[in-house]
Amino acid sequence: PTHQPVETVSGLRVFPNLDVMRPADYEETAAAYTHSITKTTGPTALILTRQNVPNLEADVDTKRQGTLKGGYVLKKETSDLDMIIIAAGSEVQFAMEAAKELGDGVRVVSMPCMSVFDKQSDEYKESVLPADCTKRIAIEAGVDGLWYKYASKVVGVNRFGFSAPGDITFKELGMTTENLVAQAKTL
Numbered sequence: 001p002t003h004q005p006v007e008t009v010s011g012l013r014v015f016p017n018l019d020v021m022r023p024a025d026y027e028e029t030a031a032a033y034t035h036s037i038t039k040t041t042g043p044t045a046l047i048l049t050r051q052n053v054p055n056l057e058a059d060v061d062t063k064r065q066g067t068l069k070g071g072y073v074l075k076k077e078t079s080d081l082d083m084i085i086i087a088a089g090s091e092v093q094f095a096m097e098a099a100k101e102l103g104d105g106v107r108v109v110s111m112p113c114m115s116v117f118d119k120q121s122d123e124y125k126e127s128v129l130p131a132d133c134t135k136r137i138a139i140e141a142g143v144d145g146l147w148y149k150y151a152s153k154v155v156g157v158n159r160f161g162f163s164a165p166g167d168i169t170f171k172e173l174g175m176t177t178e179n180l181v182a183q184a185k186t187l
Contacts, residue, residue: 006157009047009142013114017042021113022140023067024092025056028112031067035116049090051166056092056110066110070117073128075099075108083184084129086111086138086150094139097177102184107133114146135187141175155183 012020021032021044029048036044056063058074066072071086075096082105087095092110099106109128111117117125129136129150137155138147144156157173170176 005142006160007143009140010146012045012047013146019044019113019115020047021045021067021116022047022089023112024087024089024110025053025063027055027060027063028067028110031064032112034064035068035113047089051090053090054093056096063110067112068116069120069124070113070115071109071111071120071128073107074110075106077105077107079104081105081107081130081133083107083135083137083187084109084133084151085180085184086129086136086147088112088140091139091141091175094175094177094180098180098184101177101181111138111150137180137184137187139175139180141170141173153183153187155180 009020009022012018019035019039021035023029023032032046036046056074062072074092083102084107085095085099086109088111095108099108134152136151137153138151139155140147141157143158144154147154147156155174
């Protein structure tokens with residue numbers, strides 16, 4: 001399933017003992033690779049994009065250590081926390097752009113690996129996704145079902161797409177900063 005694999009990543013995520021790592025940039029990829037070669041209790045799947053993605057603006061150690069924990073605060077809000085945008089892989093760039101448009105109260109969480117994040121301490125998970133912030137939206141270019149354990153709204157792809165260059169396909173499927181901002185404003 002390589003042509004329009006909208007269900008593949010979610011399908012892999014439900015395999016027992018398989019860590020599915022979907023890094024957003026080269027620092028997260030380095031950490032995901034480290035995880036894959038040091039994990040001794042099962043396999044790891046590295047899900048990478050063929051598109052060019054920007055290097056995310058954050059401290060290298062924050063990105064690497066956060067990736068090893070499965071998820072982390074990539075961009076912390078600079079005023080009272082109003083909303084959290086959660087993303088993985090190539091869609092993290094849209095989350096970062098949307099946060100700039102939505103204001104100072106928006107936090108961006110990069111979630112390269114749900115299974116690793118879910119194994120973290122309750123204190124760590126609460127520091128990343130505080131329970132008192134219920135305005136949460138996630139974005140991923142795939143079926144959206146698994147994201148609802150973290151967010152009340154998900155921008156996902158629940159249909160097969162079509163053949164076109166990546167930027168045209170993403171626009172048609174709603175994988176854009178503009179759509180993410182519009183959906184976030186409905187929370």
